[in-house]
Amino acid sequence: MPELPEVYALVADLGARLVGRTLDRFDVVSFAALKTFDPPASALAGRMIVAVDRHGKFLDLTFAAPGAGVAAGGDDELHLVMHLARAGWIRWREGPPVIKAGRPGSGPLAARLVLDESGDPPGSGLDITEAGTKKSLAIYVVRDPNEVPGIARLGPNPLDPGFTLEQFAGILNGAGRAQIKGVLRNQAVIAGIGNAYSDEILHTAHMSPFKPAAMTDDEVGRLFEAMQSTLRGAIERSDGLAASELKREKKLGLQVHGRTGEFCPVCGDIVRQVTYADSSLQYCPTCQTGGKPLADRVLSRLLK
Template sequence: MPELPEITAIADYVAEKAVGTQVRRVDVAALSVLKTYAPGPHDLVGATVTGTERIGKYFVLWTRKPDGARIALVTHLSRAGWLRWSDKLSPTPLKPGGKSPIALRVHVGPEGEGFDLTEAGTQKRLAVWIVGDPDEIEMVSTLGPDALAVTRDEFAAILAGSRAQLKTVLRDQRTLAGVGNAYSDEILHAAKLSPFATAKSLDADQVDTLYAAMRAELQDAVERSVGQHVATLKAEKRSGMKVHGRTGSPCPVCGDTVREVSFHDRSFQYCATCQTGGKVLADRRMSKLLK
């Protein structure tokens, strides 16, 4: 799933390519992707792209109509969605209901430039809203503070007020926006904290360490991602991971084997030596959780 660094890079890339161009056509291949119907895709046609924005893990394309009205295309790429830019899109209209992974196509510019919103797999969770204000979207309006904007004191207050496990707190978008499964693994590894430690149990030094690790991991990922072509962002994300997605590999810090805990629809990785004092956390598929 694209998280804060990748969405930041996508927004930066699309802004560089599209700002100042005019939306010429919007093709919808999967009606299920649209979560709003008024305004609709046709309302974007003729609007000028004025900018892009990242809100949590949401990508926002801002446009302005000839009458001055602002209209935004807001996208949540979810687990298997992606944005694919092309300097020359095919002029052939998309076929609704086909087997193509393309869900929606936006044509901008005079030379056929634009982007596709795609989704792989069978679980269709990619979502698109067309609105005057992103806050009209309930899931956007209820986001917690951004992970790179929250202050240390605000972060400490969030932790102190939560009985949830650290892994859950970092991933909960209504608590803290922008971090998902992958970067929460990396942040907790860098902070040398167990994914299952209770948020409110951290002392002041551990809060400082976790806050610093969160900022460092995200800022480093943003710096590595911004400026790249969107087609290379997935590989860049994978290459920067120390534990996430590296089950069975040696931890780059201590050399211990990176381990995994799996749930019914996801998994995460950690290093027992670095994070849990050597204790191996039980896989929930096999036994009860060891705390």
């Protein structure tokens, strides 16, 4: 799943490719992915893309009113908002789409943006795909991004200049005994951090994923610095990369997430895993839990 650093990079890459281009058509292949009906997806045709933004993990393409030009703003703007979920991705296409035989919606293609012939290359655009059988990709065509339920309830951006240590401390104190891993991932509390970067932040901070959110001032400071350095470091590594390169870069930059059974790059211990019904987390016992391995949460709280 793309998280805050990858979405930052996607915004930069797509903005350079799309802003100023006019959409010829927007084809929805997987109708289950489209979560809105008014305005219709066809209303995007003929409009110019004037901005590419993000809200947490959501991508937001702004389309100007017909004939309005490249300046963003106006009552008749429309927004194409996408949440790529666990297995969704965006692929840049250098030319017109090739129509393949087969039942629509049976493959990974969920939707397609086809740009008009005036740009370079003509007919290029985006293919929005989703791998696997569990379909969670969500696409919205709205007049205001806040019409999307997930955006309306987003918490603050942890990299916003106004997001201070004091604000973070208040969030943790309010969460009380809730496990810190879940607090970091809760989009209504802090926007943009998912399963991978919450693992990385906690590893950098030397904290157990099951530690209660309410903690000492020193621990809050350590966690805040770990969050800032982890996210900003990932953004710096992704800077200038095309969408096709981001997944590889993310994987290479991770120290514990997705590395079960490998050596921790900090202390050399073996990275362990806790499995849930639909996800898993990774951690280093030496760095994070005083050498104690955590048990599968389905079975018990902690191996003594």
